[in-house]
Amino acid sequence: MQIQQSFVDLQTETGVMRTYVYRPVEEGQYPAIIFYSEIFQQTAPISRSAAMMACHGFVVLVPEVFHELNPIGTVLGYDDAGKEKGNNDKWQKPLLDHDTDTQALVKYCQAADFCTGHVGAMGVCLGGHLAFRAAINPAVKAAFCLYATDIHSNTLPAPDEQQSFNLFDKVQGEVHFVWGKQDPHVPNDGRAKLYQHCINSGINYQWQEVNGVHAFMRDEGERYDGALALQMYQNAVALFQRTLR
Template identity: 70%
Template sequence: MIIQHHNTDLNTSTGLMRTTVYRPQAQGQYPAIIFYSEIFQQTAPIARSAAILASHGFVVLVPEVFHELNPIGTVLAYDDAGKDKGNADKWEKPLEHHDSDTQALIDFVKQQNYCTGTLGAMGVCIGGHLAYRAALNPHIKAAFCLYATDIHSDTLPAQAGNNSFERMADIQGEIHFIWGKQDPHVPKEGRSKIYQQCVATDINYQWQEVNAQHAFMRDEGERYDGALAITMYQQAVALFSRTL
């Protein structure tokens, strides 16, 4: 399916949020996926991932996850300076601001004549956390969360009682967790903690642990696992085709 893309700047409670929209060229209405990036924002690998999803018949929105903290259009490099800046942004932005960003994206989708109005969420790294976090909103019917950081550790700023781990029971849609067994950012103990919470809350979830390192989806760098990435795209497309 041939796709197109364009940028749009959405009003949020914390300022303008540049969002890139990838969607089929063919006329019609399509379900939407909010695709949350790593701390580096919309890098070339993130753009390629969004394009892959869109080519399967989805409207894919890639927001700048730290729009309040950077000039519009900021993309951080995959180097130490980029990592340090991205992590600093991650620890500065409250989860409540991510929630209002998600609501702005939902409102946008509901207004577009090329969208059916149904939404899912997907993300990698902190984006996996944000896809999980988005699923707290009842408009998100499904979430595909790849090596989601900081859920188990409760290290992201939030108001008392509003951290993502404790609010798992609020998820109404279907959520898929994908973890790398060799990922030091979410060690075995962290994965076990999240799994036990899934069981305790009785949410609708699927759980998968694979032999891979952190960022195995990123098609730049030595940690990339192309064969595994193809499998993940197929699983995500299957999930969203079924639920949206």
């Protein structure tokens, strides 16, 4: 499918959130995927990932995840300065503010005349965490979470009872977790803790571990694994075609 790109400024409880919209050119209604970025916001690799998913017949929304903390349009570099700023933003923004962002995105999807109202979530790194977090919203039917950081460690800003690890029982949709075995951000003991928690919580989940490093989806730099990335896009498309149509 050929696609078009635009943006919309959504009002959230913590301010205006610039959101980039990728959707098919052909008129009609399509299911929506909220695509949560890394800490760097909408970089070129994130834009290409969103376009890849949209080409399969989805409306893909990429929100600026730290809109409260940066001017509209901010994109951080994949360098030490960008990493430091992005991590500082991550530790500063409460998880509950991400929840209200998700609600604004869901509301937009349910009202837009080019959306069916069916919503899924996808993300990488911090965005993988936020995609899982989005699945706590009952309107989100499925989540595809790539190397989701900080779920196992309960370290992002939130009261203990609101940490994502403690909210698995709130998830009603299907969750597909993908982990890199060579990813130091979610090491063996962290993955084992999460896997056991998936079993104990009774959520509807898929679990996939691959021989990949952190950020293997990012098609810039030495971490990129194109063969794995292609497989993940195919798996994500299959999940959303099954759950959102």
